[in-house]
Amino acid sequence: MLELNGVNTYYGNSHVLHDVSLRLEAGETVALLGRNGVGKTTTMRTIMGLTPARRGQIRFKGTDIVRWKPYQVARAGIGFVPEERWIFPSLTVHQNLLIGLKSEADAHTQGPGLWTLERCYEAFPLLKKRQHAKGRTLSGGEQQMLAIARTLVGNPELILIDEPTEGLAPKIVDMVAGIIRDIGRQGMTVLLVEQKLSIVMELAERIYVISKGMIQWHGTPGELRNNEAIRKSYLEV
Ligand SMILES: Nc1ncnc2c1ncn2[C@@H]1O[C@H](COP(=O)(O)OP(=O)(O)O)[C@@H](O)[C@H]1O
Ligand SMILES: [Mg+2]
Numbered sequence: 001m002l003e004l005n006g007v008n009t010y011y012g013n014s015h016v017l018h019d020v021s022l023r024l025e026a027g028e029t030v031a032l033l034g035r036n037g038v039g040k041t042t043t044m045r046t047i048m049g050l051t052p053a054r055r056g057q058i059r060f061k062g063t064d065i066v067r068w069k070p071y072q073v074a075r076a077g078i079g080f081v082p083e084e085r086w087i088f089p090s091l092t093v094h095q096n097l098l099i100g101l102k103s104e105a106d107a108h109t110q111g112p113g114l115w116t117l118e119r120c121y122e123a124f125p126l127l128k129k130r131q132h133a134k135g136r137t138l139s140g141g142e143q144q145m146l147a148i149a150r151t152l153v154g155n156p157e158l159i160l161i162d163e164p165t166e167g168l169a170p171k172i173v174d175m176v177a178g179i180i181r182d183i184g185r186q187g188m189t190v191l192l193v194e195q196k197l198s199i200v201m202e203l204a205e206r207i208y209v210i211s212k213g214m215i216q217w218h219g220t221p222g223e224l225r226n227n228e229a230i231r232k233s234y235l236e237v
Pocket of ligand 1: 011014034036040042
């Protein structure tokens with residue numbers, strides 16, 4: 001589904017990603033793990049074309065998308081749920097959701113597995129209850145659910161989710177993790193950045209560990225559990 005090959009990304013003269021290579025098969029949930037400031041968000045921004053790679057290849061379903069603009073990447077079927085959530089504060093929950101639709105027709109198009117507004121409200125009853133509330137009045141958990149729901153109504157084939165549980169209360173963390181688990185089980189391909197190791201162990205089928213902009217290790221949750229050296233070097237504080 002997605003393949004990065006020798007990707008190098010810079011902010012000005014600052015070289016942040018060094019030959020990053022990773023791949024996601026269709027239907028997989030893959031986690032990108034690492035400490036703060038190692039390049040996880042930059043990897044997602046690079047895939048989306050928000051901070052384009054200076055060298056390397058990014059293939060999505062076999063097509064090289066490395067020079068594509070963010071709107072082209074989104075239209076091709078990659079959704080992004082950014083760490084900052086990008087909720088419009090003066091728009092209602094419902095209006096924020098409408099922004100996620102790629103066309104007006106998408107709102108009610110039926111099809112197996114398609115995310116309509118109705119299905120979003122079913123999956124996120126809290127959002128339904130708050131559909132007329134302004135973005136600025138939402139709690140952190142509600143904002144995160146709205147950010148995920150807004151990306152889902154664009155019906156991406158691959159969704160990139162950056163630190164979805166950061167700063168949320170434990171009960172809400174469980175709820176958001178459950179939503180991501182359901183999305184994955186329903187067949188969507190997921191690339192997840194998440195600091196809570198327990199969530200990654202539960203949700204991810206494979207894990208990449210990144211440090212200083214370089215992929216240092218990859219394997220399954222079971223392999224990471226048994227690899228204290230990798231955890232100590234790159235994950236635990
Ligand atoms: N807009 C930016 N301009 C310059 N440097 C940046 C910018 N965004 C991030 N960086 C730097 O790039 C590195 C990787 O950041 P980031 O990808 O956000 O890390 P992570 O998501 O793993 O915490 C850090 O050293 C950070 O300071
Ligand atoms: Mg980040």
